[in-house]
Amino acid sequence: MTAPGPRRGGRNGPNTSALDRNRPRVQRGHPIFPSKPSQKSVLRGVRSIPAPFDGRVVEQKVRNQKFAQPGQALLDILDDSVLELDFVVPSKWLVWLKPGHSFQVAIDETGKSYPVKLTHVGARIDPVSQSVRITGAIGGRFPELSAGMSGKVLLSPPS
CATH class of the missing domain: 2.40.30.170 (Efflux pump adaptor protein, beta barrel domain)
Structure with a gap:
């Protein structure tokens, strides 16, 4: 059985176990990485990144307060709306x-x-x-x- 995600690239998500069911869920439009405004974020106008769709977080690739390259995946999110x-x-x-x-x-x-x-x-x-x-x-x-x-x-x- 497969799910359509992670949407970032692959069609099939990784195998999951009972522990994976406890992973955080994200909802479309809700912040993935909410942050407190800092001088840098205020200057750039970026304080949080909204989730692109509902799903389960498979892997967090970038941690809070870390620099990410443009286009770099921050999370792998599994779209489990249709298995x-x-x-x-x-x-x-x-x-x-x-x-x-x-x-x-x-x-x-x-x-x-x-x-x-x-x-x-x-x-x-x-x-x-x-x-x-x-x-x-x-x-x-x-x-x-x-x-x-x-x-x-x-x-x-x-x-």
Whole structure:
């Protein structure tokens, strides 16, 4: 299972554990690095940096009171608003498997099943394995889920 972030670059976030769930959350438009005005910040007009979107802080790359280069990433923020699954299926399933198809996924870490809707079918079929990459999005908000969890897709061809 993956999440669309961190938005800074990669598509998939790093694996998370129970400790990661305690990491701080950020909200769009709220300050990431609030600071007290100093002579330098008043001269430059920069006192805080708003979060670009809601999400979880994966890694803080720059600490308070440290100088950052222009364009340097300050934080890795994981956009966990929509969790996605990436998996492969036999290419002959493309006859019936289309975007919008609903199915379930059983997540190993929670022992529960969750609803999924197919969002994207890969453009290329692997010629050796005759398989194609599929992406689905978990429907709804489930706080017990985190990016990087694993599970089993509960999907079978129609009879």
